[in-house]
Amino acid sequence: MTCCDRDCHAPNTAARYRRILWAALGVNVTMFLVEIIASFIAGSVSLRADALDFLGDAANYVVALAVVGLSLQWRASAALLKGRVMGLFGLWLPAAPTQSPRLCRSLN
Numbered sequence: 001m002t003c004c005d006r007d008c009h010a011p012n013t014a015a016r017y018r019r020i021l022w023a024a025l026g027v028n029v030t031m032f033l034v035e036i037i038a039s040f041i042a043g044s045v046s047l048r049a050d051a052l053d054f055l056g057d058a059a060n061y062v063v064a065l066a067v068v069g070l071s072l073q074w075r076a077s078a079a080l081l082k083g084r085v086m087g088l089f090g091l092w093l094p095a096a097p098t099q100s101p102r103l104c105r106s107l108n
Contacts, residue, residue, distance in 0.1 A: 014069030021065045028058040 032054040039047035060082060067078040 017068050018065065021061050021068065025058055025061040025065065028054045028061060032058060 032051050035047050035051035035054060038044070039051055063078050063082060067074045
């Protein structure tokens with residue numbers, strides 16, 4: 001029996017991946033909202049930073065949702081875009097101020 005004697009197409013997994021990405025996006029957006037609200041209530045910069053990490057993850061899932069099921073060229077371009085954004089964050093973080101001026105004023 002050869003490949004031509006039966007259906008040889010790969011299963012369409014895009015719908016499954018989409019459901020998984022939507023679930024991950026929902027969890028990340030929910031956690032972002034919970035933590036950003038909690039950070040303002042508690043006045044916690046650490047919670048705010050973690051909330052922004054959830055927001056970044058959610059943005060990553062949005063990009064993945066936009067290209068899932070598209071051609072390899074689109075998916076590769078999206079991966080390069082995400083890599084460049086992460087690289088920019090990597091360059092920005094060492095240059096970022098280590099302490100918040102507002103925090104420094106409140107400690108004095």
